[in-house]
Amino acid sequence: DAKTTQPPSMDCAEGRAANLPCNHSTISGNEYVYWYRQIHSQGPQYIIHGLKNNETNEMASLIITEDRKSSTLILPHATLRDTAVYYCIVTPNQAGTALIFGKGTTLSVSS
Amino acid sequence: EADIYQTPRYLVIGTGKKITLECSQTMGHDKMYWYQQDPGMELHLIHYSYGVNSTEKGDLSSESTVSRIRTEHFPLTLESARPSHTSQYLCASRTGTRNTEAFFGQGTRLTVV
Numbered sequence: 001d002a003k004t005t006q007p008p009s010m011d012c013a014e015g016r017a018a019n020l021p022c023n024h025s026t027i028s029g030n031e032y033v034y035w036y037r038q039i040h041s042q043g044p045q046y047i048i049h050g051l052k053n054n055e056t057n058e059m060a061s062l063i064i065t066e067d068r069k070s071s072t073l074i075l076p077h078a079t080l081r082d083t084a085v086y087y088c089i090v091t092p093n094q095a096g097t098a099l100i101f102g103k104g105t106t107l108s109v110s111s
Numbered sequence: 112e113a114d115i116y117q118t119p120r121y122l123v124i125g126t127g128k129k130i131t132l133e134c135s136q137t138m139g140h141d142k143m144y145w146y147q148q149d150p151g152m153e154l155h156l157i158h159y160s161y162g163v164n165s166t167e168k169g170d171l172s173s174e175s176t177v178s179r180i181r182t183e184h185f186p187l188t189l190e191s192a193r194p195s196h197t198s199q200y201l202c203a204s205r206t207g208t209r210n211t212e213a214f215f216g217q218g219t220r221l222t223v224v
Contacts, residue, residue: 032210041148043201043215087153096142096161096205098169099213101154 003027003090006105012082014111018075022088025069030093033064035073037084038104044087047073051093078109114138117202117216124192124223132187132219134202140214141207143185147171148199148218160185161207192223 005023012018024033034049048055048062050071055062061074075082087104091097115136124130134143141162146154146169156169160179174196175189185204189196199220205213 034212041150041199041218041220043203043217044154045215046212049210049212093209096207098142098144098156098159099203100156100170101146103153 003031003100004088004102006086006088006102008103009106009108012075012078012107012109014080014109015077018078018082018107018109020073020075020086020088020105020107021070022073023070024088024090027068027090028092031090032093033062033068033071034089034091034099035060035062036087036089036099036101037082038087039081039084044101047086078107080109080111083107083109115202115204115214115216117200117219119219120217121220122222124221126191126193126223128192130189130192130221132200132202132221134185134187134216135183136185136204136214137183138204138206138214139182140204141182142205142213143179144203144205144213145169145175145177145185145187146201146203147173148201150199154201158187192221194223197221197223 035047036044038044064071085104118133145158155171157173158177201218202216203213
């Protein structure tokens with residue numbers, strides 16, 4: 001069973017921030033939160049990951065709650081090309097552990 | 112850009128044929144994975160390898176087999192293709208270091224008629 005819960009779909013207007021939530025209430029101390037996205041059934045693309053601190057890179061920001069039971073991926077200025085399925089994955093901090101995907105959130109960005 | 116390649120991108124083949132889907136990466140990654148994804152559905156792990164001569168079955172039972180003779184190469188074989196094997200197959204790789212991302216190929220879309 002997937003360790004995360006995400007809404008099945010979300011809409012966002014182009015140019016606005018897209019905030020994608022993820023619930024991982026059973027996360028353990030050594031598990032990281034990873035985010036990937038998949039555009040048109042292409043291979044998934046890595047976005048960002050974190051353990052307990054908030055993280056930011058050129059693609060997105062990741063906000064993890066203090067109790068680590070939930071997180072939010074933020075795309076600060078969504079574009080039409082950000083339309084994709086977004087996966088939140090919790091995985092142990094072990095070398096090379098396989099990623100187990102859930103159903104993800106389908107984000108639709110419209111003009 | 113990720114240096115992981117899958118061939119062919121699309122394959123239509125008749126029932127009973129033997130097929131091999133190729134996956135190669137030039138990043139020197141020890142860990143490699145195969146996922147199966149039906150249209151509109153989530154990815155399911157079917158095989159993985161932690162290095163040369165290491166292969167394991169994933170969470171989803173699959174009639175396919177894999178081999179890992181070289182670090183950079185992780186082919187998937189179906190001895191006798193059936194329509195139920197119609198799906199997209201995605202290959203991924205990851206370093207043996209903790210806390211690193213996985214890189215995915217573009218996938219092979221297989222149709223068995």
